[in-house]
Amino acid sequence: MISATPPILPSGSVRILPMSSQINYVFAGDIGGTNMRAALADRSGTLIGRGTCQTEPELGLPQAEENLRALFEEVASGVPRDEVGGVVISSAGPIDPDSGIYVHPPNLPGWHDMTMKPGLATSLNLQVTIGHDATLGALAESRYGVGKGAQHLVYVTLSTGVGGGVIANGQMVTGAHGHAGEIGHLLVRPGGQSCNVGCDGCLEGISSGGGIARAATIAMSAGRASSMSDMAGGDIEAVSAQIVFEAAANGDALGREIVESVIDAVATGFADILNTLDPEYLVVGGAVTGGLQPYWDDLKALVEDKALPHFKDSVPLYVSPLGDDVSLIGAATHAFDLADSRSG
Ligand SMILES: [Zn+2]
Structure with a gap:
């Protein structure tokens, strides 16, 4: 008779949980020509904290970056930062998704050839990824929407x-x-x-x-x-x-x-x-x-x-069915995917 061998842990050893089990939250952002939104999301795709402010692109990208950073800090207040796995921002473009550098964005005048990706990564101490808004929308629909x-x-x-x-x-x-x-x-x-x-x-x-x-x-x-x-x-x-x-x-x-x-x-x-x-x-x-x-x-x-x-x-x-939140939910979904792949 063949029986499965039970897994054996050496006596006294501690089972190390994978890093990903500690990542309970991610930041999702959305930059449009009129408004910017920030959210803290959990693994169910729920946006459990959210904030919004005007983009005011005419005040320049550094000012918008500072406002977005403040929004992220606000939505995550009370949550241990080491449980937040990363940031994905859906942005109006055109934008180079690797560098986050804008390329003559018609709705963000004055932001050409600039990026907020490295600045946000440093100030939040998290990996920052920029995504295409509708592509993130498609991801959200395929995980949580009508096409689940x-x-x-x-x-x-x-x-x-x-x-x-x-x-x-x-x-x-x-x-x-x-x-x-x-x-x-x-x-x-x-x-x-x-x-x-x-x-x-x-x-x-x-x-x-x-x-x-x-x-x-x-x-x-x-x-x-x-x-x-x-x-x-x-x-x-x-x-x-x-x-x-x-x-x-x-x-x-x-x-x-x-x-x-x-x-x-x-x-x-x-x-x-x-x-x-x-x-x-x-x-x-x-x-x-x-x-x-x-x-x-x-x-x-x-x-x-x-x-x-x-x-x-x-x-x-x-x-x-996801309405106005579709890109934010997509950004959160992508952020969890990236965080989990990093922690392997
Ligand atoms: Zn056209």
């Missing part, structure tokens, strides 16, 4: 801009320079309305919050009548994407036209994503997604129309 446990997932944020992140074989796809997943610049309508970068007819140019508002302003400037002018207090430059969606819901012809154009552009982009990456989940978040909710069945049907036949009746399109 998914090995192949794409996350798209339709917001002020349009961003995307890809999980393939359970791993974040970063690309050679950390810029993979720029789904916002898929050319869905060549020659169409351009984005801030200047590509004509990309998904962001047409279906970002800014793009939607611009379409309305351009049409009204060219003489199209619309109730949106009154809704914006007579200032057509002040029309927002929210006003366009409200006008469409109230039957305004121009509003409906723009929303239909957005749905068509989004469906084209989503069909391209499905055909190229074959994800189990295509998860969508961001404020514009809220505006598209009443048209969700139409959008899904159009994606099905435009995608390859094997997506017939099985378009895996979902709305993000």
Whole structure:
């Protein structure tokens, strides 16, 4: 009869727990053009302490770095620092993810060629990693969101801009320079309305919050009548994407036209994503997604129309359940992964 040999510890020895068992928390940060957020997260993905402040990029990167450091100290008060395993910050970019050096970031003017990574690492005495916000969003969705446990997932944020992140074989796809997943610049309508970068007819140019508002302003400037002018207090430059969606819901012809154009552009982009990456989940978040909710069945049907036949009746399109916290939760998830891999 064969029996398993029980593990034997030498008499008097002490079982050494791996380092990772002491890492109970990580810091997660998020730097946007308007606000910065900091959170302390535990292993369940819960953000147990959080703080926010204005980014004020015009005051310079060193000032923002100091404000973010103070936020981290604040959210971790009372927690033993040796239980905090590291820092991952999701940031608006473009940014080199290795050095954390910004490359002409449009929403962080004056931060070009600068980084807060080494300064924060020194002042917090922790490893600091910078991540791409939507890629971290995709990681969060694959661990804690609607696609929990998914090995192949794409996350798209339709917001002020349009961003995307890809999980393939359970791993974040970063690309050679950390810029993979720029789904916002898929050319869905060549020659169409351009984005801030200047590509004509990309998904962001047409279906970002800014793009939607611009379409309305351009049409009204060219003489199209619309109730949106009154809704914006007579200032057509002040029309927002929210006003366009409200006008469409109230039957305004121009509003409906723009929303239909957005749905068509989004469906084209989503069909391209499905055909190229074959994800189990295509998860969508961001404020514009809220505006598209009443048209969700139409959008899904159009994606099905435009995608390859094997997506017939099985378009895996979902709305993000993680909301505004998605990048912070992703940053925390990545921070635990890195801390655990370091402590081996
Ligand atoms: Zn573009």
